Amino acid sequence: MKTRDTLLNQEIPVIVINVILGVATINLPSRLARSAGPDGIIAFIAASCIALIAAFLIVCLVMRFPDQGFAEYSPKLVGVIPGFILNILLTMYFLYGTAVVLRTFSDTAKVFLLPRTPLEVIMISMLFTAAVLARNGLQPIARSCQIILFLFFVPLLLLPFFISIFDFGEFLPLFQTDFHSMMKAAIGSIFALTGAEVLLVIGSHVHIKRGFMRLTLLGVLTAAALTLLIVSLTFGSLSVEQTAKLQDPIFEMIKYLPVPVLFIERVDLFIFGIWIVLAYSTILILLFTLSHHLAETFKVDSSKNFVIPAAVAIYYLAKIPVNDIEIERFGSFFNIGWLILVFGIVPLFLLLSYIRKQGQPLLAKSEKKEKKRKANP
Amino acid sequence: MNYRFRLLIIILLAVISAGCWDSKDIDKRSFVMGVAFDLEKTGQDLVMTLELPVLKSFETGTDGGSSNTKKTKAVISTTGTSIAKMAAGFEARLWRELSFGHTKVIIIGEELAREGIGEIIDFFDRNPKVERRLKLVIAQGEARDIFKTAAVREPIASTYLYQMLEVVTPTTRVITHNFQDSLRYLEHNGDTILPRVRGTDEELIVAGSALIKDYKFNAWLGENETRAVAFIFNTVLGGVITANVDNINYSYAIRKTTTKIRPQLGDNNQLVFTIDINAKGDITEVFSEVPVNITEDLIKKIQAKLNQIIADDMHHTLKKFQELKTDPIGLSILTKRRYPKFWNQNKAHWKEVIVPEIKFEVKTNFIIRHAGILS
Numbered sequence: 001m002k003t004r005d006t007l008l009n010q011e012i013p014v015i016v017i018n019v020i021l022g023v024a025t026i027n028l029p030s031r032l033a034r035s036a037g038p039d040g041i042i043a044f045i046a047a048s049c050i051a052l053i054a055a056f057l058i059v060c061l062v063m064r065f066p067d068q069g070f071a072e073y074s075p076k077l078v079g080v081i082p083g084f085i086l087n088i089l090l091t092m093y094f095l096y097g098t099a100v101v102l103r104t105f106s107d108t109a110k111v112f113l114l115p116r117t118p119l120e121v122i123m124i125s126m127l128f129t130a131a132v133l134a135r136n137g138l139q140p141i142a143r144s145c146q147i148i149l150f151l152f153f154v155p156l157l158l159l160p161f162f163i164s165i166f167d168f169g170e171f172l173p174l175f176q177t178d179f180h181s182m183m184k185a186a187i188g189s190i191f192a193l194t195g196a197e198v199l200l201v202i203g204s205h206v207h208i209k210r211g212f213m214r215l216t217l218l219g220v221l222t223a224a225a226l227t228l229l230i231v232s233l234t235f236g237s238l239s240v241e242q243t244a245k246l247q248d249p250i251f252e253m254i255k256y257l258p259v260p261v262l263f264i265e266r267v268d269l270f271i272f273g274i275w276i277v278l279a280y281s282t283i284l285i286l287l288f289t290l291s292h293h294l295a296e297t298f299k300v301d302s303s304k305n306f307v308i309p310a311a312v313a314i315y316y317l318a319k320i321p322v323n324d325i326e327i328e329r330f331g332s333f334f335n336i337g338w339l340i341l342v343f344g345i346v347p348l349f350l351l352l353s354y355i356r357k358q359g360q361p362l363l364a365k366s367e368k369k370e371k372k373r374k375a376n377p
Numbered sequence: 378m379n380y381r382f383r384l385l386i387i388i389l390l391a392v393i394s395a396g397c398w399d400s401k402d403i404d405k406r407s408f409v410m411g412v413a414f415d416l417e418k419t420g421q422d423l424v425m426t427l428e429l430p431v432l433k434s435f436e437t438g439t440d441g442g443s444s445n446t447k448k449t450k451a452v453i454s455t456t457g458t459s460i461a462k463m464a465a466g467f468e469a470r471l472w473r474e475l476s477f478g479h480t481k482v483i484i485i486g487e488e489l490a491r492e493g494i495g496e497i498i499d500f501f502d503r504n505p506k507v508e509r510r511l512k513l514v515i516a517q518g519e520a521r522d523i524f525k526t527a528a529v530r531e532p533i534a535s536t537y538l539y540q541m542l543e544v545v546t547p548t549t550r551v552i553t554h555n556f557q558d559s560l561r562y563l564e565h566n567g568d569t570i571l572p573r574v575r576g577t578d579e580e581l582i583v584a585g586s587a588l589i590k591d592y593k594f595n596a597w598l599g600e601n602e603t604r605a606v607a608f609i610f611n612t613v614l615g616g617v618i619t620a621n622v623d624n625i626n627y628s629y630a631i632r633k634t635t636t637k638i639r640p641q642l643g644d645n646n647q648l649v650f651t652i653d654i655n656a657k658g659d660i661t662e663v664f665s666e667v668p669v670n671i672t673e674d675l676i677k678k679i680q681a682k683l684n685q686i687i688a689d690d691m692h693h694t695l696k697k698f699q700e701l702k703t704d705p706i707g708l709s710i711l712t713k714r715r716y717p718k719f720w721n722q723n724k725a726h727w728k729e730v731i732v733p734e735i736k737f738e739v740k741t742n743f744i745i746r747h748a749g750i751l752s
Contacts, residue, residue, distance in 0.1 A: 112505050117398035132386060172714035239561050256509035256557040266478075 006207045009215060011142040015202070015285060016055075016219025017226075018145040019195035021152070022282030023104040024331070025227055026248045026275060028192040029234040033244035035185035038170065039177040040240070043185035044231055048224035050186065051193035054342040055220045058196055059213045061346050062203035064359035070200040071296035073359065077352040086345065087297040090200070093337050094290040095310070097194070098283060099317035100334050102126060103327055105279040106318070108248055113272060123318055126283060127311045134288040135307045138205055141288055148281045152274045156226055159233065164258055166236040187339070191331050192227055194338045195282070196220055198289040200346075201296070247324070287311060404432070407473040410450075411535025413520035414497050415486035417456050423489070423497075425463040426454040426521035427475075428535050449532040452524045460500040478506045481539035483513050483556070484574065486520035490587065490594035495563075502560060509557035512542045515587035515594060517575040526576040534581065541583050542572055549604040549616030549631065550584045566728070567591040568705040570598065570606050590703040598694070605694040608654055608687065609706045611636040617661070620682040625669060627679050628662035629745070640708070640715050648719075648731065650708060651738045654687060660748040671748040683743035691739045699733045708735065 007015070032040030065073040070090060075083030106122040114122060133140055177185070196216060206212060234249050237257060243249045254268040288303070291310045295303035321327045353359045411428040434449045453470070457463040464475050483501060485494055501507045516523055524534050531537035542553060551572045554562075562569035573585045586603045588596045598606065607613045613634045620627045634656040641649045660679070663669045698705065709727050713720040723731050 114399045121398070128386070128389070169711070169714050173717040176717050238557070241565060242557070242561055245564065251505075252509060252557075255507075256555070258510070 005138045005205050007138055007142055007202065007205045008207055009211055011146070012199075012206060012212065012215040013219030013222060014145045014149050015142060015198070016196055016216055017223045018148060018278070018281040019198055019285040020193055020220065020223035020282075021226065021278050023101050023108065023275075023279045024192035025230060025278070026108060026250050027104075028189055028227065029231045029243045029249050030246055032185060032189055032231060033235065033240045033249075035188055036177045036182060037244075038172060038174060038235070038240050039182060040185060040189075041171060041228070041231065041235065042174065043177075043182050044189055044224075044228060046182065046186040047189045047193055048221075048228070050190060051196070051220055051224060052217060054338075054346075055196040055216050056213070057342060057346045057350065058199050059203070059216045061350050061353075062199055063209060063212060064350065064353045065204070066206075066209050066360060067204055069202075069204045069293065069296045071293055072204075073353075074349070076358055077349055077356060084297070087293070090341070091290065091293055091297065093341060094198075094201075094286055094293060095313055095317060096337065097334055098286040098290060098310075098314045099320075100191075100327075100331050101279065101282050101286065102314060103318040103321060104331065105276075105283070107324070107327060109276070112248070112251060120315075120319070123315055126280065127287075127315055130280060130284040130287050131307050131311045133284055134291060135304045138202060138288065138292075141284055145281050145285070148277050151277055155270070155274060156229070160229065162257070163233055163237055165256075166233070167239070168236065170235050170239055171232075187335060188332070190335050190338060193220070193224060194334075195223075195285075197338070197341060198285055201289045201293045287314070290314075401474060405473055406476045407467075407471050408432075408476050408479050410480065410533050411482045411484065411524065411538070412480060413484040413486070413516070413523060414489055415520050416489040416492060422456045422458055423460070423463070424454055424456050424521065425460060425467075426452060426524060427467060428452050428524045428533065429471075430533055450524075450534075452521070454521060460497065464500075476506070477501070477504055478508065480507060480511050481535045482511060482542075484516050484520040484523050484538075485514070486516050487518060487587075487594065489520070490515050490589070493592050494589065494594075495592040498560070498563070501556070507556075509555065511556045512539055512554075512572065513556050513559045514538070514542070514572045514574045514583075515589075517573055517597075523574060523576045523581065526578065526581050528580055534576070538574060538581050538583070541581060549607050549613050549618075550600045552586050552603060552607060552610065553612045553614075554610070562705060562707055563589065563592065565707065566704055566709055568703050568728075570603075570705045573597065588698075588701070588703065588705060590701065590705070595701060595703065596697075598697075601690045602694045602697065605687070605690040606706065608634065608636050608691070609638065609652065613656075618683060618686060620679050620686060622675070622678045622682050626662075626664035627660055627682075628664070629658050629679070629683055629743070630661045631656055631658045632746070633657045638708075638711060640711050642716050642719055646719070647736065648712065648734070649736045649738060650711075651740065652691060654691075654739070654741045656683075656687075656741075656743045657746055658743070659746055671751075676745050676748075680743050680745055684741040687741045687743070688739045691741075692737065695737050699735065702728050702732055704728055704732050708732065 028044075029040070032044055036043045071087045074086050077083065078086065102123055105126065106119050109122050110117065110119055133144060196219070199216065203212075230250060234243050234253050238246070238249055238253050246252050251268060251271065254271050287307065287310060291306035292303040294306040294310065295301070300306070321330045407429050409427050410430055413426040413428075415424040415426070417424050429451045431448055431451055453467065455463050455466050455470075457466065468475055483497070485497055489497075498513070523538065526534045526537070528534075528537055531540070542551060552570050554571075559569050559571060567590065569589045570586045571589060572583055573587050574581060574583050576582070584600050584603075586598045586606065587594055588598055604616070611634070613631060616631050618629045618631065620629060634654065636655075637653045639651045639653075641651065643649060660671065663671075669675070704727065709720070709724070
């Protein structure tokens with residue numbers, strides 16, 4: 001493992017938060033309001049619980065094989081050819097996920113910021129910028145993500161203090177949606193909480209695995225809490241009906257609220273800036289994960305040479321949807337892929353690892369042993 | 378090679394990331410400060426009028442002062458059936474791109490509002506550049522006439538009107554809702570209340586409001602009715618109410634108000650709304666020939682009078698809404714939140730059947746805190 005490809009413990013939640021928060025956060029309130037009305041809040045809390053369970057399963061699997069990536073242990077568990085097929089499928093999953101994020105970002109940027117700039121230019125610029133850093137390994141990415149985290153964390157936490165129009169009544173009536181619709185809304189919103197699965201590939205690069213589970217769950221929980229804050233603010237200030245009507249209600253919320261500091265009339269531009277940086281960090285991490293997984297699949301030492309070909313493939317895939325409706329459908333397929341991966345393949349691998357006695361026992365036990373040994377040398 | 382490759386990447390990024398496609402100089406944009414819509418005389422087409430500031434007129438002269446001999450604004454009109462098409466027509470005439478990012482007001486003429494305002498709203502609701510803090514108002518008469526007003530201190534009528542609607546603390550006579558607030562009520566059930574404006578050569582008068590029912594102008598509301606609505610919307614930030622006690626007028630300046638509205642569903646499905654108004658303020662004037670000693674009894678009398686004035690206004694206005702079978706104040710929103718089952722059963726005939734049957738309990742509690750510096 002190269003030094004530049006190691007991940008420090010404190011960087012785990014940073015990576016998880018950065019990969020989760022991004023383009024999907026912007027239109028999530030609209031999706032929730034459309035599918036569940038005021039119950040969208042409940043649906044999102046349900047989705048957060050699903051994401052936490054998913055993160056738990058992912059980390060369990062990573063800790064079974066602490067020094068191996070998904071591409072390395074999958075042939076050991078299911079056989080060489082099925083393992084290779086699964087690796088290719090995981091490649092397709094990350095390829096597709098990055099393409100969805102890239103296209104959603106580019107389309108939104110085109111509508112709000114760059115109406116005349118060709119979509120292709122927005123996509124290429126973003127991919128190119130991400131590729132430059134992705135070629136340099138995991139450590140520079142993690143460090144950049146730490147800077148990015150500070151960039152949006154403080155404004156996000158300060159945002160509620162500037163929301164002068166807020167009606168708690170907008171969260172009523174609760175529990176009016178039937179269970180089926182609620183689950184549909186929760187699954188529909190899961191795209192905004194996906195991302196922890198990158199640990200299947202880069203989890204093996206965590207230098208010391210102590211506290212891995214706690215830090216990963218902390219990352220997912222923080223991202224979910226910040227997203228919940230944004231959804232609540234949008235519902236309470238714009239109303240659930242108006243949120244459902246708008247495609248990207250967070251931008252409209254900023255344009256509607258009274259300006260707190262008068263000299264910054266276009267405060268929405270700051271929010272756009274933060275959002276672009278967030279989208280960048282998501283695309284960057286996904287691109288690195290994809291290229292790294294490809295390198296591990298084909299047993300190549302460096303993932304550097306896979307970054308540009310992966311970016312090209314993402315670009316062409318992201319170009320496929322024709323309009324907003326197709327982009328949304330594009331994203332919903334990703335949700336299905338995520339569910340299959342996290343609640344199908346990951347538990348299956350965990351089960352197989354126990355049956356075939358592959359991998360290590362969960363690190364918590366070995367930690368206990370280590371502690372005991374230290375206590376009684 | 379490696380160095381050259383990196384340099385090439387940096388140069389390429391600088392070129393393609395600069396957003397050159399969307400760069401547009403300020404002098405190549407027309408900043409639309411206000412848009413007015415009227416119905417053409419034939420009743421078929423729309424008349425769209427724009428108020429555009431002439432930026433050159435604001436430039437500083439050589440002596441340091443602005444060259445105010447130049448025309449400060451341009452008002453141009455066109456006719457058509459689609460707003461997007463008319464906007465494109467304007468761009469062709471002006472050779473500059475219309476920028477709606479700084480638009481302050483959308484004014485709809487009375488005649489056009491009678492036909493419906495839904496079609497007008499859509500273009501602005503859909504446009505990502507439009508600020509949702511702008512004001513949607515109804516003009517008494519022709520909307521484009523508002524732009525003819527040239528106040529001495531406020532040459533741009535749209536800014537003048539916006540400021541009047543935004544900074545309305547001295548009065549309770551207007552509804553201070555912005556575009557997004559208006560949309561919230563309109564898109565819920567098609568009803569809302571919009572400010573009324575009329576203009577003279579030198580000033581704009583904002584007083585009273587227009588009742589919109591099913592996206593169409595339905596009736597004017599007077600100043601007291603508008604004040605009642607402002608209390609219901611909880612948007613009263615100030616203003617003066619005159620209470621006559623023992624033939625003496627006392628001016629009460631509102632400092633703070635809060636309104637709470639609660640629906641209550643009775644045993645026989647009778648819906649009762651309790652409107653609870655609390656206000657705090659000061660006596661700023663006693664209009665009397667002889668000095669009046671403000672005693673505790675007198676304060677109670679003035680408070681009781683104020684409570685009665687506002688309660689009467691409330692009952693009168695709410696009765697008017699019931700007679701007109703309209704719900705512009707969001708009673709349906711509150712019912713939906715509190716009694717979702719009842720709402721689902723009655724939403725189809727809410728305005729026709731339920732609204733006229735609603736009972737209102739108005740509780741007002743006006744408190745006088747100070748009576749000026751006189752003892």
